[in-house]
Amino acid sequence: MTQSPRDGRSRARRVTLADVARKAGVDKAVVSRVVNADPLLNIRPETRARVNAALKELDYRPNVAARSLRTAKAGTVGLFIPDFANPVYAEIITGAETAAADLGCALMVGSSTAGRGARSYLDLLGQGRVDGLLLAGGTITGEEQATLADRGLPWLFVNRRGPGSGRHVILDDVLGARVAVDHLLDLGHRRIAHVGGPPGADTAHRRHDGYATALRSAGLEEDPRLVVQDVYGPDGGVQAVRLLLDGPEPPTAMFVANVASAIGVLSALRARGVSVPEEMSVVAVHDLPLAEHLIPPLTTVRMPLRALGARATKLLLSVPADHPVEEVVREPIELVVRQSTAGPRR
Amino acid sequence: MTQSPRDGRSRARRVTLADVARKAGVDKAVVSRVVNADPLLNIRPETRARVNAALKELDYRPNVAARSLRTAKAGTVGLFIPDFANPVYAEIITGAETAAADLGCALMVGSSTAGRGARSYLDLLGQGRVDGLLLAGGTITGEEQATLADRGLPWLFVNRRGPGSGRHVILDDVLGARVAVDHLLDLGHRRIAHVGGPPGADTAHRRHDGYATALRSAGLEEDPRLVVQDVYGPDGGVQAVRLLLDGPEPPTAMFVANVASAIGVLSALRARGVSVPEEMSVVAVHDLPLAEHLIPPLTTVRMPLRALGARATKLLLSVPADHPVEEVVREPIELVVRQSTAGPRR
């Protein structure tokens, strides 16, 4: 605790509403209304001009704490993610950040990587630090959810459906998966494996759905030996390749639920001497700048992650906390064909 | 503007200090001192117990806005980065987040990806939203820096030296580069290229320094035709490979200033049929989980990015704004040898 009087903040006293009011020769209530563009304010143009001049001259900025205290609104939305290192969340964050800024709000992102998990993040939020909380991916315990509800904090699950919450915004993962699998089917593949996400993940569930649906539409039956579930990430992909290639009748193509897993899939295939796409086609969900530079460049399905983050932010801020939100973001999903997919060798 | 009275926040009135005081039968000043563990408070053990019981029973959480208004401290530190998608920043963020939490602070991260750049982020911060600002990477214009100073907001450059600021925390990039280049020298390489970062980047400058120093220590002279500067990122790497391989006397090894560029280097080398490490060794700064799964697995120099983020946060919060900070984080730098480096073919 440095309690020095010269700690840099006290340098110049901040400009307050009262300063502006004095300079403009009006009451601070008037200044407040001008600042907030109160539509009910009926003010003489010359008075408004005087106020605006004073505002500008003194470079007035409202004190956020005072405003928050008075209005019981923080002007901030929280976003909780599992890990900053996951580029999928980077896209969601960017979308949320943009939307929040458009609404005049700040965004406060927290992750569980910092160690203590969602609980300690919730503690930090305290009372009034955020107006609502976006919960992206990861897992929230029942206790944590109860804590949220206790605090009267509106929350919204992003990219996953919460346990019976009825408050979530997701992407059309079923369609995304279908697009990927249809691409493989169009190329002529019939033995198509699915490198799925972890059993607990809602996105994994929905992508598996899309995979099954696509096969069915093509008159194919799902072969359980061709479906592997593992963590999203390179290690999951490595593991999946081992299981799939050691099976009795290996696939000719793989639909990978996540681009991070696909990185592991490509490296494991190479390590085993399986060439892509000649001997194995690979397509994954989520496009990243990286995908183009993998070896070979990876065919992906681009999902509207930014739109997801933006939409979630808007809904969190506009829909009352006790109303249900169950939205699927309908921005276009795009197949990005690169060099990891080709027809099966015959 | 939804002005509905049922907006979810008003559901249950929040518990205030006064509620706790009433329940415990003391004045709220006492509760405040207990909550904040005021060392000057001399309180009868039984009174303290009563207060603590009431605190727990009502599940009291201080109102951050009220506290901030009173103390003129936000309890939040801001971190501004160029892009969430860059995994290097992910590590810095995680370090900062952990340190902030340890100090009882929240972290507010903003990026310039959201469009409007540093200026609009600064506007959002308004007055009192953060106690200080960490500026990682990227570029800050003189005007922006002036704005910062005007607001009396302490700031600190992270992983770069600000223009004459005298307030920064960086890593020992010179050493990191030396470690990488020494590794190549030890393997027997003599024609070692440098795929450097953009001319404006301070880290690029320091890594180039380390490269030059290492060569000199080995009695070698820097060949300007073997040094290429380009953006940090796969595209920069692709570009660099083209320039280097088309030269008169191509290198046998490449020291790449950034792992993101190395991804492009590997893919470009492969596209040109140059095998790694047989015909070309590649080593890059920054280790990522990804590096192990590149083809071939990439040899890297692991830099203490988390420690950097953590240290910067601590310094920002403890060193007065008008004092200089010029620190190099001395956590260990580690060479991670994988399969992209080998002796030169002869």
Next chain:
DNA sequence: CTGAAAGCGCTTACAG
């Protein structure tokens, strides 16, 4: 050892 009071900087009915 504990209480009463002032005040941080705003916003918002209300009065004139």
Next chain:
DNA sequence: CTGAAAGCGCTTACAG
């Protein structure tokens, strides 16, 4: 058309 006043929930000298 503009002003005076109350109050959001804290913290902190100060009084007793």
